[in-house]
Amino acid sequence: MSEAALSIIDPTEPLVEMCKTTRRAYYDVARTRSRMTAAIVRAQAMQQALAAGANEQVSACLLAMANPKLKMVERIGDPTDPDVVNVMLMAIWNGFTPGDGEFSIFGGRGGATMYIKGPGYKTLMADLGASDIRVQPGFPKQQNFKEGGAVWLVDGYAECTFDGKKIKLLFAGDGAVKVPCNLYRGQSVSSDGIDLVLGKAERRMAKALYAVVQTAAKVAAAEDAEDDATADAQVTITQLIPARLESPAVSPLETYLRELSPELAQHVRDHLLCLLASETMERLEEAAADFKAAANTHKLSERIRKEMRLAYITRKGEIASE
Numbered sequence: 001m002s003e004a005a006l007s008i009i010d011p012t013e014p015l016v017e018m019c020k021t022t023r024r025a026y027y028d029v030a031r032t033r034s035r036m037t038a039a040i041v042r043a044q045a046m047q048q049a050l051a052a053g054a055n056e057q058v059s060a061c062l063l064a065m066a067n068p069k070l071k072m073v074e075r076i077g078d079p080t081d082p083d084v085v086n087v088m089l090m091a092i093w094n095g096f097t098p099g100d101g102e103f104s105i106f107g108g109r110g111g112a113t114m115y116i117k118g119p120g121y122k123t124l125m126a127d128l129g130a131s132d133i134r135v136q137p138g139f140p141k142q143q144n145f146k147e148g149g150a151v152w153l154v155d156g157y158a159e160c161t162f163d164g165k166k167i168k169l170l171f172a173g174d175g176a177v178k179v180p181c182n183l184y185r186g187q188s189v190s191s192d193g194i195d196l197v198l199g200k201a202e203r204r205m206a207k208a209l210y211a212v213v214q215t216a217a218k219v220a221a222a223e224d225a226e227d228d229a230t231a232d233a234q235v236t237i238t239q240l241i242p243a244r245l246e247s248p249a250v251s252p253l254e255t256y257l258r259e260l261s262p263e264l265a266q267h268v269r270d271h272l273l274c275l276l277a278s279e280t281m282e283r284l285e286e287a288a289a290d291f292k293a294a295a296n297t298h299k300l301s302e303r304i305r306k307e308m309r310l311a312y313i314t315r316k317g318e319i320a321s322e
Contacts (some may be wrong), residue, residue: 009055010093019049019093022320027128030219038219049093053085055119062088072099076115077107087114095127096120108261118199121206124158128217133160135209137171138202140194142181152179154201158209158233162216169209169233177201208233253307264298268308275311279321 022045030038052058066084067072075084088098090154091114096102102120106113116124122133137156139172143148154177159168179197212235225262257265271291280283295305 011055011061015026015049015052015058015089017090018052019045019095022048023093023095023127027217027219027243031217046090046093049089050086052178053082053089060087064099066105073108074104076104077112079105079107079112083107083112084270087112088112094120095123097322099209112256114121116203118203118206119204121210122174125162125206125210125213128162128211128213128219130160130162133209134158134212135202135206136199137177137205140179140197140201150181152181152201153177154179154197156201156203156205160213160241163214166236166238166240167209167212167216168236168238169205169212171205171208171233177204190253205233212237215294251307253304253311256301256303256307267294267298268300272308272311277306283320284312285314 022041026038026045029041037092038160053062058165062085063081064070066075066088073088079180086102092115093099093231093281094103094114100123102117102123104115105115106115118135122135125133131247133157135154137154138220140152140154142150143153157168157170160164161167177200179200185193253268260268268291271287271294274287275284275291278287291308294300296310
């Protein structure tokens with residue numbers, strides 16, 4: 001890394017850390033207290049985030065990342081700079097990172113709003129503790145209606161693991177995601193148009209899965225009102241059975257130590273620990289000499305001596321390679 005890169009100071013670092021702390025506090029309250037209490041905590045946390053926009057360095061940094069020329073954050077419409085900063089602050093509070101395709105900025109008469117994309121919902125799920133998140137839309141199929149008009153039908157599934165359960169949503173048949181064909185005029189059959197339809201479908205599937213995870217976590221996070229999640233998906237929640245763990249194998253040395261008294265067996269274990277903890281060759285040789293003397297004194301069996309020699313040889317190789 002160059003000296004120039006190392007000299008960069010991130011003015012948003014305190015903001016990001018504050019957002020992490022207050023977001024976690026909100027989750028904790030939302031799981032254990034009333035929805036109203038959680039809403040109050042969320043409002044206070046967001047007010048702290050918005051207050052960070054008054055810092056000129058933070059504001060300038062957020063505007064730079066949201067510059068349309070950089071293509072880090074999608075901007076639709078013509079939002080004002082203050083509105084862009086506010087949306088960026090809200091996005092960061094939600095755990096989103098500019099440049100990761102997790103959100104867009106929509107400008108309008110009433111200001112600007114944050115539009116959560118498919119990857120954004122995956123981030124929200126991961127933040128709640130979900131893992132193995134997978135959203136897979138199928139290839140869109142067009143369906144025409146007798147009365148006119150047409151929609152894209154997109155089958156697929158969305159799944160994750162949460163709280164020891166496998167959650168899977170299946171979108172098929174009547175539950176398939178439906179995207180109006182006139183949503184992208186002039187692109188309904190082009191490759192770009194298909195990609196847009198797939199992106200829209202993937203977002204709806206991710207949002208529907210997030211709604212299930214959100215309910216399971218008992219967290220009432222705020223949602224953007226546009227584009228409600230598909231409600232007709234078939235939901236399957238399966239309790240995961242932990243894999244059976246095999247009993248740890250008993251080492252040969254431990255087997256042989258059963259022949260000794262508990263006190264003498266522990267004495268041998270202490271010598272073994274000294275061997276394995278030796279940090280230098282000199283200390284290892286001292287530990288080996290100490291054990292040899294003890295073995296002669298207590299007339300330890302050759303089997304025990306052999307296992308200790310193996311431990312000595314192993315540690316000697318490790319010290320030589322360090």
